Amino acid sequence: MLEINDLKKTFDNGTPALKGINLKINKGEFVSILGPSGSGKTTLLRSINGLETTSGGEIYFDNKIVNKNTILDVQKKTGMIFQEFNLVNNLSAINNVLTGLLNSSNKFLSLFYLFSKNQKIKALRSLETVGLLEKSYSRSDELSGGQRQRIGIARAIIKKPLLLLADEPVASLDPKAANLILSLLKRINQDFGTTILCNLHQVDLAKKYSDRIVGLMDGKIIFDENSSNINTTNIAKIYT
Numbered sequence: 141m142l143e144i145n146d147l148k149k150t151f152d153n154g155t156p157a158l159k160g161i162n163l164k165i166n167k168g169e170f171v172s173i174l175g176p177s178g179s180g181k182t183t184l185l186r187s188i189n190g191l192e193t194t195s196g197g198e199i200y201f202d203n204k205i206v207n208k209n210t211i212l213d214v215q216k217k218t219g220m221i222f223q224e225f226n227l228v229n230n231l232s233a234i235n236n237v238l239t240g241l242l243n244s245s246n247k248f249l250s251l252f253y254l255f256s257k258n259q260k261i262k263a264l265r266s267l268e269t270v271g272l273l274e275k276s277y278s279r280s281d282e283l284s285g286g287q288r289q290r291i292g293i294a295r296a297i298i299k300k301p302l303l304l305l306a307d308e309p310v311a312s313l314d315p316k317a318a319n320l321i322l323s324l325l326k327r328i329n330q331d332f333g334t335t336i337l338c339n340l341h342q343v344d345l346a347k348k349y350s351d352r353i354v355g356l357m358d359g360k361i362i363f364d365e366n367s368s369n370i371n372t373t374n375i376a377k378i379y380t
C-alpha cells in the first residue's frame with residue numbers, strides 16, 4: 141500500500157535529512173521507525189502525506205504516485221497523529237475531532253463549525269472508538285495528556301484512513317498512558333485493517349506493538365526487521 145523508492149530530502153538550508161530511503165509497507169502492517177533525534181523520522185512521515193516537499197525519489201501510495209495532482213487524495217486517505225496532540229485548546233473534544241474532516245479546500249467552514257448531523261455522528265463514533273464518548277463536550281484543555289492524545293487519534297480516524305502516520309505519539313506521556321495509546325493504535329490496526337507507521341523512541345514499546353521495526357540513522361535505513369528479530373545488536377547500530 142506504500143512504496144518509497146530512493147527518497148531524498150535536503151532542506152533549503154542545505155541539511156540532508158533523507159539520503160535515499162527505500163521502504164515497502166503492506167496493507168494492515170504496524171511498522172515502527174526507531175532512530176535518534178535528527179535521524180529523519182519526522183521528515184519521512186511528513187514527506188508521505190505531502191507536508192514536506194521532497195528532493196528526489198518517488199512515493200507510491202495506494203498504487204498511485206504521490207505528487208501535486210494526487211496529494212489531496214493521499215491526504216484524504218491518511219490520518220496524522222502528533223507528539224504534542226495539536227488540538228485547539230478552547231474547543232470541545234467533538235469539535236476537535238470534526239476538524240479531521242476539513243481539508244484545505246473547505247477550511248473556511250471551520251470558522252463557523254457548520255457540520256452536518258451525519259458528520260457529528262461520525263465524530264461521536266470516533267470518540268467512542270477511543271473510549272472518550274463521555275468527554276465529547278468537554279473542552280480539550282480540561283483533559284489529561286493521554287485523553288488529549290485519544291482525541292488526536294479520534295480526529296485522525298474520523299475519515300477512516302487507509303494509513304495512520306503517528307509521529308512520536310507517546311513521547312509526552314507516562315508509561316501507563318503510553319501503553320494505553322499504543323494498544324489503542326494496535327486495536328485500530330486489527331479491527332479496521334488500518335496500516336500504521338509510527339515514529340517511536342522507546343525500543344520496548346516498538347517491539348511490543350509493531351510487526352516490523354525500521355531503524356533510521358542519519359537519513360538512511362540501517363535495518364528493517366520483524367519485531368521478534370530485533371536485538372541489542374540492531375539497536376546498537378542506530379544508537380551509537
Ligand SMILES: Nc1ncnc2c1ncn2[C@@H]1O[C@H](COP(=O)(O)OP(=O)(O)OP(=O)(O)O)[C@@H](O)[C@H]1O
Nearest residue numbers: 151153155157175176177178179180181182183184
Ligand atoms: N524545516 C527544517 N529546515 C532545516 N532543517 C530541518 C528542518 N526540519 C528538520 N531539519 C533537519 O533535518 C534532519 C532530520 O530532522 P527530523 O525532524 O526529521 O528528525 P527526527 O528523527 O524526527 O528527530 P526527533 O527524534 O528529534 O524528532 C535534522 O538534521 C534536522 O535538523
Ligand SMILES: [Mg+2]
Nearest residue numbers: 181182183307
Ligand atoms: Mg521528529
